Amino acid sequence: MAPHPEVTIVHSSDLHLGTDDSFSDRDRLANLPRVLAAASEVDANVVLLAGDSFDNHRQPVELLERAARILREYNKPVVILPGNHDPLTPDSVYRRGGLADVANVSILGLNVGDAVLFPELELEIWGRAHVDYSDMSPLANPRPRTTRWQLAAAHGHYVDEERDPNRMIGSWLIHREELLAIDADYVALGHWNQSTPVGNGEVAAHYSGSPEYTGTVNVIRFKKDGSVEVGKAKLP
């Protein structure tokens, strides 16, 4: 049997780029090159940002152009899932400043569909982008597996319980039974600031946490023998 291709993925989320509530002169994109440097350090094949990469859409175009330049110069695949802070509204950060035109950047739901395929890695990454600010089910209707390695990305709030049909309001909830229905090798979650696994371990599902708070990114290794290792790398 031919060995599986070995793939390394760096998973981060909730960078909240562009935020500046302190009125300081702190670089509002500073965490982007730090995450990319951590990815270079572990020789990641793909970087996945699982939502809320930008804090809000009220960003000057110069900042977005600079973010696009940083991503272009990184020059390796980056997959971005729009979250509840940076959804694909008409005024989205992803529709201005050229972010969707960077050749190595895939924005789920915008310049690719719900999924992006990396044939040489035998890998598919899928995720349902937030398209506006209303509620949605980030992990409902899982995409069937077509590749050796499959990674599902979702931005929402995990609840370790079954769906309550009487509960009408939600906030992008991901329910236990939705997680258990996933056949992916790894579920990359975003929305929480802390880094933690969720579920019962049957499915490898992890929040990476915000690098601002954790100082780390998640490092996922799909190994030749078919196993999956999940670790962390410190930001420089």
Ligand SMILES: [Mn+2]
């Ligand atoms: Mn969020």
